[in-house]
Structures are given as structure tokens and as C-alpha cells.
Amino acid sequence: MQFKKPKTIPITNDLLATRSQRFGNYIIDMIAHNIINVIPLLIGLILSEFFGNYELSYWVDSINPLVDFLIGYIIVVLYYFTFESLTGKSLGKMATNTKVLMEDGSEPTTHAVFIRSISRLIPFEQFSFLSDVPRGWHDSIAKTVVVDVKRYNQALESYDAIDEIGKEQE
Template identity: 40%
Template sequence: MYQNTFEITDELLASKGQRILHHFIDLVPQYAIMYGLTYGLFYLGEFTGNYTLNDIWNGMSEIEDFIVSYVFMFTYYFLMEKYTFKTLGKFATNTIVVSVDGNEPTTKQILKRSFSRWIPFDALSFLGTNGKGWHDSIADCYVVKADKFNEKKNSILELEQIGLIGEDI
């Protein structure tokens, strides 16, 4: 599409402050789902008189709880980034996930990003010098400021259109 002319530059990248804000905002829906299920299963038991699901949910071992939490985390990030290229944190800061070539990330890249978040301390990995997290590097993606990204993308498209018009004459 861009004939290798599009490059993600430092001014397009989301700041470290935005990235840490993403992390904390994105924790909210994850905790809300977990707590919602906990209370929902309890009240379902209250309503039906059958507390079996509540007992199973609250009787999970630490390992089972860990697995369920990570499955919810994976599902949240995968579904949000697959269909919107954003999470709630990225909506709040007007940032977006893009591939290194400036195109929409592929499903494979989103899968890599989502699984890579299971790496211990991944949430802090973007605090390095380039502001790119491990889940970004592994998936060949960037988190960019949507306004600046779209502005640069559109200007390059316009330049390419000028070149195409000249060839048609």
C-alpha cells in the first residue's frame, strides 16, 4: 500500500506515561469481570438455592485462579485489539496499535501481542529506552498516537496520489 515509504518515527510513538496509563486503565475491566463473576455466581446461588457454581469458583486453587486470570487477560487484549486495534486504555489516550509498516496488525501479530503479555514483568518492559514493550517487539507492532499517525499516513497517501496522477498523463 505504501510501497515501503511509511516509517514509524519517534514522534508518533505513545509516550511512556500513556503506556503506563493504558496498563492501569486496562486492569479495570479485567478486575470488573472477575469481581462481577464472583458476585454474579453468588447471587445466582441465592436466587436458585444452588451454590455449586459459586463453590467451584471460590474453591479454585491458586494455580487455577492464576490460569483463569490469564485466560481473561488474553481474551480481553485479543478481542479488543483484534477488532478495534485499541483497548480501553488506548481509547482514553487516543492511541492505536499498528504494524511496523504502518498497516493494521494481522491476527497473528495480535495473537503474539496477547500471548506475550504473559511474560513476567512485560507490563513494565516499555519503560526501556525506546518505549517499546516486549509484546510490541515480539509482535512487530507499535503503539502510536492516532492523530499524528493518521496525519502522517494521509500526507504520504496524498504524495503517492500526486505521483500516480503524473504517471497517467
């Protein structure tokens, strides 16, 4: 008899990503979105040097710090929204083998990922996951969790095995 895995399992604290995994996610993602932020600028500066048109260089030097700040935040939101809505993982989560799920264990909705991405703009939010239960404000607000994929898959297999035993006795 072919057994079909359940779509969700209860998410318990032992399935959540650790503080060090969350910190690793943050560092890797910060590096990634900073690189993404700089790439268009570098391409523009290289092209302006190549063509001898230095207007872009002057524009970069005179950019309003508030505009620069807002562009950086837009890139952060787009980075997380794009990766997490498509794969449930950012580059940091891919590296640390963690993923985003809804609190009930289901795959994250596009709306939840958007709320999660926007919530990262709250000042000092990146430190909110350092509590005893490593769950950030962006998780709580969006009703999401970040789980360790290996522990989650083991729990899923255990859940399947227990469910299978119950079916065999029927």
C-alpha cells in the same frame, strides 16, 4: 482528481505512543479485564443467594490458587486478542487515542495480535515499555507498535500532501 491515501507510512519514533499513554492503557485495561474476571463470579454468587444454593460459594472459597491464576491469564489473553484483532484497540487504547499497527505501518494481523496477547504473560513484561522508546516486549516479539492516532493521522496527511505535490509536477 481524487487522491487515494496510502495504506501505510513509515513508522518513526515520534509517532509512537508516549510512556504516559502506554501507562494509561495498562491501567485502564487492567481495570477492564479485572472487572471482566469478576462479573461471572458475581452473577454466580447472586444467583446462588437468590436460589438458596450455596455450592458455588463453597466452590469459590475452595478454588485452587493456580487455577484462579490461570483463569486470570486466559481472560487477559482473550481480552486483548478480542479487542485488538477486531479494532486494533483495547479499551485503554480507545481512551488514550492510540492503536496497534505492524512495524511497517499496516494493520495488525490476527497472528501478530495473538502473539502480542500471549507475550503479555511474560513476568514483568508490563514494565518493558518504560524504556526511552516506549515499546514493550509484547510489541517487539509480535513486530507491532502502538502509535498516537492524532500524530499518525497528521503524518499520513503530510505524506499524502507531499505525494500529491509530486504528482502535480509530473
